[in-house]
Every structure is written in structure tokens, then in C-alpha cells.
Amino acid sequence: MTLTTADPVTDGPGAGALLDRTRTAVDPQIRSTVETLPGQVRRVAMYHFGWEDADGSPITGQAGKAIRPALVLAAARALGARETQAVKAAAAVELAHNFTLLHDDIVDEDPTRRHRPTAWTVFGVPDALMAGDAMNAxxxxxxxxxxxxxxxxxxxxxxxxxxxxxxxxQADCAFESRDPRAVSLDECLAMATAKTGALLGCSCALGALYAGAGEEEVAALDAFGREAGLAFQLIDDLIGIWGDPDRTGKPAGADLVARKKSLPVVAALTSGTPAGEELAELYAREVLDERAVRAAADAVERAGGRDWAQAQAADRMGRAVEHLARAVPDLAAAEDLLALAEFVTRRTS
Amino acid sequence: MTLTTADPVTDGPGAGALLDRTRTAVDPQIRSTVETLPGQVRRVAMYHFGWEDADGSPITGQAGKAIRPALVLAAARALGARETQAVKAAAAVELAHNFTLLHDDIVDEDPTRRHRPTAWTVFGVPDALMAGDAMNAxxxxxxxxxxxxxxxxxxxxxxxxxxxxxxxxQADCAFESRDPRAVSLDECLAMATAKTGALLGCSCALGALYAGAGEEEVAALDAFGREAGLAFQLIDDLIGIWGDPDRTGKPAGADLVARKKSLPVVAALTSGTPAGEELAELYAREVLDERAVRAAADAVERAGGRDWAQAQAADRMGRAVEHLARAVPDLAAAEDLLALAEFVTRRTS
Structure with missing residues (x-):
């Protein structure tokens, strides 16, 4: 049931090397900024980033993929800036992203993040909440x-x-408590645009701003990032159902267990097909055991949710490239942005 | 058991009129800014500010006292600016203050705020948390x-x-779970400086910045606000024990029921007196009934916690005025700042 693209080759060398280079360029800035936080708020942040254990001992980081900072730097380069000029902007978007992770984990009651216990489970809700607030600022x-x-x-x-x-x-949480068939696909796409597309768009826009780009170029880079972000979310949702637990660090079908109304699920639920009905019935159950999770994944697939999500992701990528071409007519200069966009739509964990 | 200063005369006319004028000048800016928030996040914020009911119907606001925006405007005036120049800064500190209230109410599990159910009890924790995050930004x-x-x-x-x-x-929450006698008065004062003094200091500093003041004046105004803020917190803590429920909108001895380690309580617990021991024993109980709450208030008083807090508040006000005099040698120009500082240390609810 793992994604068929589960091939290490898709992770590199283009995007993989780019992400490694981004971490080398941006991590010291993120870390020195986090180290300015006071007391316990800093400790929670250091733990969350994977630089310290729960007891404060230094550990070798297992940080995120740094896709957002990579987009900032790549956008700055595509518009003619040296990437060193945009390192603070790259660090800022990663800090903003991680503040949302700290709070989303509380709200979603998620027990693990990047293969480790989430901050709220280790330090308690008040500490994780305050650390997130401080990281936002x-x-x-x-x-x-x-x-x-x-x-x-x-x-x-x-x-x-x-x-x-x-x-x-907020919309994502509200969807979870609504009747499965009452959430429309349009609402769901709008939610995903706000929840994921916005920050990827902002990352690209900040890179453009730091390169001294004009309003139209900044807007085009934002639109590129938003569309790529939606593609990213669609793929993320596919991974939430068919991802390999060894690679994702989450149990198989994690989003189905949590009865998340992710994009492929909503596409299936609103498909008007018998498989969509099956899925709605499964989602109405109190608890989904392993067998029911497999049946739900199968129902999403038969209702066309998997194919729809894959086609949507490809379509969004097409639109993303069109927006990019408006700001960077010579797409060769935007090679890294394209590599990153391709990476997020082909990644497997 | 109500504060002996429970006299409406202390609320005005100086500071009272100033706060009314501040609300008239700043509320439209706060409101139009809040109205830019999207969807449900806006609804929670409109409810929190007392402009809308839980169902979204407009109501007549019962907003906060606007002390922080009043400090911004008064600081700007004291340093020679027109107050209209600093309205956005005044609105910003009030928004920041209200974001912390939304989150503090979640963390402290407070059921009421300004005589109304808190946002998290009405909309749920996720909505209130996200509304706070959005208001921070x-x-x-x-x-x-x-x-x-x-x-x-x-x-x-x-x-x-x-x-x-x-x-x-964060420190405040951490104190609640520690042994009552393990929290020192110094730690407690540092916590209060961070939790309350910092934003009052920042309010004055922003007023000074918006008046084009230099670094030293800005620092002096910050120090004035911090000391006044600490005095404010000391009085707030006294109200948390001896405040009149009809005026505070909270039950009598609310902070004792919650076994808060407020400043007068910690002063009593660390006093080395028999009354301090009595208080520690009462704080070790599972539940404090009405009679135990009265006994605890009495123990704080006999252990000297009440007198200490009142003397500290006066001392801090003295220091505040010294800082202010560094930036505004002709204290007549700082009349409004002084009126606000006096107001917060004499208020009764």
C-alpha cells in the first residue's frame, strides 16, 4: 500500500542537495535565533527542533526538510539576489512554520512528530503553547x-x-467535527490553500522581496508557491493514507484512523459513488480497527479519491509553473524552484 | 474583606476620563483591524472583545480598561507628539494584550473574563487558540x-x-505545580515583571518611539512602565484575594481557590511565620471550601503578605516616577502618565 514512487532516486540529487545546502546555510541562523529565547520557552523550542533531548542534553538534530527556507533562497536566487542576503527571511519562515507545528500538535493531540514524542506530550500543553506563541513573535x-x-x-x-x-x-479542526458529507471539496481546497499553500507562497514572495523584486513579480512568486503548496498538500494527504510507516514515522493510514477529512477522502465522500457511501459508513464508526482502515483506504481508491488527488497535484504544478514563468521568463534561472516543486510532489515521506 | 480603597472616587475623574478618551480614540482602530481577520477567527475575536455575542449578533461592548493603549498615548504626549500619531501603536499593544488573555484563559482553564464566559468555553480550545495566534500576528x-x-x-x-x-x-504555570515553599519571592517578582511589567513598559516605550524619542528616553519610559506594571500586578494580586466579587466578576478569593502562588501568597509562604505555615497546610489540601478560603486570606494577612504587597506597590511606584523624571524632567508634561500609574495602583476591580 505504499506509494509507488517510493524510490530514493526521487529525493535527489537536485532537490536533496538543495535542501542539504539550505540547512547548512539557514540552520545556524535559526538556532542562534531560537537560543535568544528565555528559559523554559527556549528548552521547549530546542527540543522541538531536535537539538536537545527532553532533559536538555544536546542531540544530533532530526529537523524538518527545510522546504520553506529552500524556497526563500531559491526564489531570491531566481530573481538575481545572492542567497546570503535572504538567510534571515528563510529562517523566519521556518520559525513561523514550526510555531504552527507546535500548536497544531496540541490541537490535533498528535503524539509524535519527526519520529519523536511531540513537545506537548513531553512538557505539557501550557509550555508547548507558550513556546509556540514565543516562536510566532x-x-x-x-x-x-x-x-x-x-x-x-x-x-x-x-x-x-x-x-x-x-x-x-481552524477550518481544518472545524471540518473534523462536521458530518463527513457536509464538507464540500471547494471548502476543503480553500482550507488547504490557507493551511499549506499560504506559507509556501509567502516563502517564495519573501525571497522575491529580498531580491528587490517589484509587486508583480512578488505576486507571481506567491502564486507559484501557493499552487505548489496545494500540490504538496495533496501528496501529503496521499501519504497520510498510503505512506510507508517506516518512512513517515506515523502508523499506516494515520489520517484514516483519525478520520481526517483530507482532500482524497473528501473527493471520495462527495463522489456520489457506492465506494463513497462505504467510506461514509466506515467514517461514522466509533473506532476504526486495522481491517477497517484498509477497507477505508480501498474505498477512497475505488471512489476515485486517489486518482483525483494525483491528477489535481499535477494540475496545480502546471499552474505553478505558469505563474513562475511570468516572473522568471528564462526558466533556467528558476531551476532550483522547479526542482523543489517537483520534489514536494514526488516525495514519499 | 473587600479592599478598603473601594471608592468610586479613585476611578476618576483624571484617569477615568483618560481611559474613556483612549477608548474613543483607539477602539475604532482596534475594531477595524480585528474586522480584517478571516472567518471564524474573526468571530472568536469579536466575541472576546465584547462586540459580538456567541451567535455573532452585535452587542454593546464591555471591553477592557484600555490601560495599555492609554499609556501609549500618554507617553507619546509626554514626549511632545500628537496622540493621533500613536493610535496604531496603542491598538497594537491592546491586540497583543488580548492575544495573551485568550491563551492564558485556555492554559488557566478560566471560565469567565469580563463577566462573560471565556472564548475557549464558548468556541472550544482549537478556535480560541487559533484566534489568539492570529491576534498575535x-x-x-x-x-x-x-x-x-x-x-x-x-x-x-x-x-x-x-x-x-x-x-x-510559562513561569507562572510552572509555579502552580511546584511545592508552595519552593518558589522564592525573587522568582515570583521576576515572573510578574515578565508577565505584566513587560507589556506596560513596552506600551510606554512605543509611545516614546512614536514621539521620535531617543534611546535613553525610550529606555526610561520602558522602566517607568515596568515598575508601574509591577505595582499593578501587586494590586491585582491583592484584588485576587480581597477583591469585591461584584466588582471583579470573579468569586471571592478566586486566586486562593485556584491556589495561585501570587505575590502576597508567596510573601506569606516564605515569611517564616506560623501564619505562613498555616497557609502552606491549607494550600496542600485537595480542595479549599469557602471557610478554608477565608482562613487562607486571613493567614496571608497575619503572615504579613498583604502589608508587604501594599508597601512593595508603593515602592515600585516611587521607582517608576524616578525613571519617568529622567525622560520628562518637567513632570507636569507627564501628568497623564502619573494619573494612569496612580489609577492602576488604587483601582479596586
Whole structure:
């Protein structure tokens, strides 16, 4: 049941090397910024980033994939800037992303993140909540203190994006408590755009701003990131159903166990097919055992949810490239942005 | 058992009129800013500010006292600016303050705020948490988008302050789970400085920044606000024990029922007196009934906690005025700041 693209070759060398280079360029900035946090708030943040154990001992990090900072740097380069100029912007989007992870894990009651217990399970909800709040402010502070001429516009843009992320996460939570068939696919796509597309778009826009780009280029880069972000979410949702537990660090069919109304699930539920009905009945059950989870995955597939999500992801990528071409007519200059976009739509964990 | 200063005369006319004028000047800015929030996040915020009912119908607001925005405007005036110049800064600190209230109510599991059910009890924890996150970003966005030349410095300063507030709230929560006698008075004062003093200091500093003041004046105004803030917290803690429920909207001895380690309580617990021992024994109980709450209040008083807090509040006010005099040698120009500082240390609810 694992994704058929589960081939290490798809993770590199283009995007893989780019992500490695991004971590080398941006991690020291993220870390030195996090280290300015006071007391226990810092400890929770250091744990969350995988730099410290629960007792505060240093450990070798198992941080995230750094896709957002990579987009910032790649967008800055595509528009003619040196990537060192945009390192603070790259660190800021990763801090903002991680603040949302800290809070989403609380709200979703998720026990694990990046193969480790989530911060709220280790430090308690109050500490994880406050660490997230502090990291939200820290991301914006890093930009506001940057002497770069685009810093003020970047701060305002990231703050606006955070507001959109919150609205997206709120909508996501609200969907979970609604009747499975009462959520439309359009609502679900709007939610995914806010929850995932917004920050990927903002990452690209910040790279463009830091390269001194004009309004139209910034808007085009934002649109590129948003569409790529939606493709990313579609793939993420497919992984939430068919991902390999050894690679994702989550149990098989995790999103089905949690009865998440992810995009392929909503596509199936609103398909008007008998398989969609089967899925609705399974989702109405109190608990889904392993067998029911397999049956639900099968129902999503037979109702066309899997194919729809894969086709949508490809379609969104097409639109993303069109937007990119408006800002960077010579797409060779945007090679890294394209590699990253391709990476997120082909990744397997 | 109500505070002996429970006299309406202390609420005005100086400070009372100032707060009314502040609300008239700043509320429209806060409201129009909150109205830019998307969907359900906006609804939670509108409810929290007392502008809408739980079902979204408009109601007549019962907003907060607007002490922080009043400090921004008064600081700006004291340093020679017109108060209209600092309205956005005033709105931003009130938004930041209210984001912390939304989250503190979740963490403290408080059922009421300003005589109404708290947002998390009405909309659930996820909605209240996301509304708070969005309001945190909204406060900083309002400053970052302001074309005023001090806006970037103000954004960075407010973000730094939010981080301090989070650390203060985290320390406050951590104290609650520690052995009553293991919390020192110094730790407790540091926590109160972070949790309350920081934002009052930041409010004054932002007013100074918006008046074009230099670094030393901004620092002096910050120190004034911090000391006044600590006095404010001491009085708030006294109200938490001896406040009149009809005025506070909270049950009598609310902080004792919650076994809060507020400043007068910690002063009593660390007093080395027999009454301090009595209090420690009462705090070790599973539940405090009405009679035990009265006994605990009495023990705080006999252990000297009440007198200590009142003397500290007066001492802090003295220091506050010294700081203020450094930035505004002609204290007549700082009349409103002094009236606000006096108001917060004499208020009764």
C-alpha cells in the first residue's frame, strides 16, 4: 500500500542537495535565533527542533526538510539576489512554520512528530503553547530587526500569512467535527490553500522581496508557491493514507484512523459513488480497527479519491509553473524552484 | 474583606476620563483591524472583545480598561507628539494584550473574563487558540504596515515583549505545580515583571518611539512602565484575594481557590511565620471550601503578605516616577502618565 514512487532516486540529487545546502546555510541562523529565547520557552523550542533531548542534553538534530527556507533562497536566487542576503527571511519562515507545528500538535493531540514524542506530550500543553506563541513573535521579530530594505514589507507579509495559516488550521479542526458529507471539496481546497499553500507562497514572495523584486513579480512568486503548496498538500494527504510507516514515522493510514477529512477522502465522500457511501459508513464508526482502515483506504481508491488527488497535484504544478514563468521568463534561472516543486510532489515521506 | 480603597472616587475623574478618551480614540482602530481577520477567527475575536455575542449578533461592548493603549498615548504626549500619531501603536499593544488573555484563559482553564464566559468555553480550545495566534500576528502586522518612521523599531520591540510575556506566563504555570515553599519571592517578582511589567513598559516605550524619542528616553519610559506594571500586578494580586466579587466578576478569593502562588501568597509562604505555615497546610489540601478560603486570606494577612504587597506597590511606584523624571524632567508634561500609574495602583476591580 505504499506509494509507488517510493524510490530514493526521487529525493535527489537536485532537490536533496538543495535542501542539504539550505540547512547548512539557514540552520545556524535559526538556532542562534531560537537560543535568544528565555528559559523554559527556549528548552521547549530546542527540543522541538531536535537539538536537545527532553532533559536538555544536546542531540544530533532530526529537523524538518527545510522546504520553506529552500524556497526563500531559491526564489531570491531566481530573481538575481545572492542567497546570503535572504538567510534571515528563510529562517523566519521556518520559525513561523514550526510555531504552527507546535500548536497544531496540541490541537490535533498528535503524539509524535519527526519520529519523536511531540513537545506537548513531553512538557505539557501550557509550555508547548507558550513556546509556540514565543516562536510566532520570534519569527516576526527576526524580520523586523533586519536592516534589509525589504524587511518591513516582509514582516507585514509573513504576519498576514500567519493569520491565514491560523484560519486554515481552524477550518481544518472545524471540518473534523462536521458530518463527513457536509464538507464540500471547494471548502476543503480553500482550507488547504490557507493551511499549506499560504506559507509556501509567502516563502517564495519573501525571497522575491529580498531580491528587490517589484509587486508583480512578488505576486507571481506567491502564486507559484501557493499552487505548489496545494500540490504538496495533496501528496501529503496521499501519504497520510498510503505512506510507508517506516518512512513517515506515523502508523499506516494515520489520517484514516483519525478520520481526517483530507482532500482524497473528501473527493471520495462527495463522489456520489457506492465506494463513497462505504467510506461514509466506515467514517461514522466509533473506532476504526486495522481491517477497517484498509477497507477505508480501498474505498477512497475505488471512489476515485486517489486518482483525483494525483491528477489535481499535477494540475496545480502546471499552474505553478505558469505563474513562475511570468516572473522568471528564462526558466533556467528558476531551476532550483522547479526542482523543489517537483520534489514536494514526488516525495514519499 | 473587600479592599478598603473601594471608592468610586479613585476611578476618576483624571484617569477615568483618560481611559474613556483612549477608548474613543483607539477602539475604532482596534475594531477595524480585528474586522480584517478571516472567518471564524474573526468571530472568536469579536466575541472576546465584547462586540459580538456567541451567535455573532452585535452587542454593546464591555471591553477592557484600555490601560495599555492609554499609556501609549500618554507617553507619546509626554514626549511632545500628537496622540493621533500613536493610535496604531496603542491598538497594537491592546491586540497583543488580548492575544495573551485568550491563551492564558485556555492554559488557566478560566471560565469567565469580563463577566462573560471565556472564548475557549464558548468556541472550544482549537478556535480560541487559533484566534489568539492570529491576534498575535495581527498586532505585529498592524505595526509592520504602519508607514510611521518608528514602526520597524516598534514592531521589533513589541515582538520582543511578547516573547517575554510568554516566558512569564510559562513561569507562572510552572509555579502552580511546584511545592508552595519552593518558589522564592525573587522568582515570583521576576515572573510578574515578565508577565505584566513587560507589556506596560513596552506600551510606554512605543509611545516614546512614536514621539521620535531617543534611546535613553525610550529606555526610561520602558522602566517607568515596568515598575508601574509591577505595582499593578501587586494590586491585582491583592484584588485576587480581597477583591469585591461584584466588582471583579470573579468569586471571592478566586486566586486562593485556584491556589495561585501570587505575590502576597508567596510573601506569606516564605515569611517564616506560623501564619505562613498555616497557609502552606491549607494550600496542600485537595480542595479549599469557602471557610478554608477565608482562613487562607486571613493567614496571608497575619503572615504579613498583604502589608508587604501594599508597601512593595508603593515602592515600585516611587521607582517608576524616578525613571519617568529622567525622560520628562518637567513632570507636569507627564501628568497623564502619573494619573494612569496612580489609577492602576488604587483601582479596586
Amino acid at each position: 520570534l519569527a516576526l521579530r527576526l524580520l523586523a530587526e533586519d536592516p534589509h530594505p525589504a524587511a518591513a514589507a516582509a514582516t507585514a507579509r509573513l504576519a498576514a500569512c500567519v493569520i491565514e495559516l491560523c484560519a486554515g488550521q | 495581527l498586532a505585529l502586522r498592524l505595526l509592520a504596515e504602519d508607514p510611521h518612521p518608528a514602526a520597524a523599531a516598534a514592531t521589533a520591540r513589541l515582538a520582543a515583549c511578547v516573547i517575554e510575556l510568554c516566558a512569564g506566563q
